Amino acid sequence: MVNRQHMPELYPYQPAAPGIEKIIRRWLSVDSMAGVGIDPVVGKIPEEIWEEVGGKGHLSDGITLFNERIIDATAASAVDYKVNSNFFQGSAGREALANTFAYLKQSYPDVVRICDGKFADVGHTANAIADEIFGNLDADGVLLNPYMGLDAIKPFTEWKNKLVVLCINTSNPSASEVQDLKLFDGQPLWRHLLREGMTTWNTNGNILPVLSATHPENLRDIRDTIGDETPILLAGGGTQGGSLERSLPLCLDGHGYGVMISASRAILYPKKRDEETMQDASRRSFDELRTAIELAKAAFND
Numbered sequence: 001m002v003n004r005q006h007m008p009e010l011y012p013y014q015p016a017a018p019g020i021e022k023i024i025r026r027w028l029s030v031d032s033m034a035g036v037g038i039d040p041v042v043g044k045i046p047e048e049i050w051e052e053v054g055g056k057g058h059l060s061d062g063i064t065l066f067n068e069r070i071i072d073a074t075a076a077s078a079v080d081y082k083v084n085s086n087f088f089q090g091s092a093g094r095e096a097l098a099n100t101f102a103y104l105k106q107s108y109p110d111v112v113r114i115c116d117g118k119f120a121d122v123g124h125t126a127n128a129i130a131d132e133i134f135g136n137l138d139a140d141g142v143l144l145n146p147y148m149g150l151d152a153i154k155p156f157t158e159w160k161n162k163l164v165v166l167c168i169n170t171s172n173p174s175a176s177e178v179q180d181l182k183l184f185d186g187q188p189l190w191r192h193l194l195r196e197g198m199t200t201w202n203t204n205g206n207i208l209p210v211l212s213a214t215h216p217e218n219l220r221d222i223r224d225t226i227g228d229e230t231p232i233l234l235a236g237g238g239t240q241g242g243s244l245e246r247s248l249p250l251c252l253d254g255h256g257y258g259v260m261i262s263a264s265r266a267i268l269y270p271k272k273r274d275e276e277t278m279q280d281a282s283r284r285s286f287d288e289l290r291t292a293i294e295l296a297k298a299a300f301n302d
Contacts, residue, residue: 010255012137016205019140021161023112023231026079027257034290035080037088037116037250037264038067038100039175044269046278063096068103070268073279076287080112082143082233101137110259113140118167120145126155131142134159141165143210143233146193147178150201160204168194173237174295175192190218191225210235213242213261219250228253234261244296256297263289 001192010028015021019075027033042059045066046050046274053061070209071081104113115133119126119142134156146153156164169179169190179190196208209226214236215292222232232251236242244261251259267289 011174012230018161018162019112019206020208020229020231022258023079023163024141024257026110026112029294030079031075032077032079032290033257033259033261033293034078034214035082035112035260035262035284036074036078036267037072037262038070038081038083039264039268040066040096041087041269048278051257055124056102059090059092060095061240062100064099064103067096067100069078069279070107071100071104073283074246074267075111078108078111078286079115080260080262082114082116082264083139084116084264084268086117098137101139101181105138109224111147112163113138114143114163114165115139115141116143116145118145118147120152122148123151123155126152130155130159134162141208142194143167146197150196153197153201157204157206161205162206163208164206165210166197166232168197168209169212169215171242175212180261194225198230206275213244213247216243216246216250222250223253223258228258230258232259234259244298248293248296251301252297259290261293 011024015024024060027078040063042063049069050056050062054063058238083097083100085097088094101115102111103109115137117129119129121129130142133139139162142156143165144153144156144167146166146168153164153166154261158163167177180188182188183192193247194209197209200209208231210233211222213234226232233253234247248261263285267282267285270285272278272281276284
């Protein structure tokens, strides 16, 4: 849990949720808004990892070690790790998932740990999922699909010390088929859900939205809608081709932060240059993301 002492001078207000305070402290301590998505594809894990764990028969050990190497290469400046639980299948995968969260908590406790499952289910099932993610894995936050309504979300928001990240406006190509449907007032469905999520549902102040860098036109008045104190998880800025130059300036808070932007495939499976190790290549790719974010921010400030 975050040590809830007075906030740094740049952020004089006290966030309602300890999880948001943890994000703010991490932004300031590393002067970064970059994160890493942990999406381990077994077939893409380098052979050197399997050799080190004694072969592909040691599946959990191989996935765990691969994740740890990526984390070690990037943790000095990472704000968050978004661990996609859907890539951890079977008993070996679930063991590696637990190992990864345990490693993050033990080795890098100041980094924000998010479980990306995009879960959605009826209330009693949502309770069981929340117990697993927040209780057993001890994630700081979870990604949810909010399109089932409040009863699928509330079991998570009741964990007041945890973050609930709602996939409001996403970067997948067909998202507009549902999310852009116009309501009676002419507003798209995702805008209605954003307002509901950040007001009516947000009784504990621990809900954050996922918004898309692939549709910067949707972000023009986003801070007017959600306020200045809510962090945004900005998706689609990596291999999905979203424009950081156009989208990031619209999402920044009044202190020059306000956003978490992660990449996964580009960092997990980079093309190695001569003499680079796997970790060197991942670190370089992460640094490129961080630099791209800083350049987009600097262009806005200029």
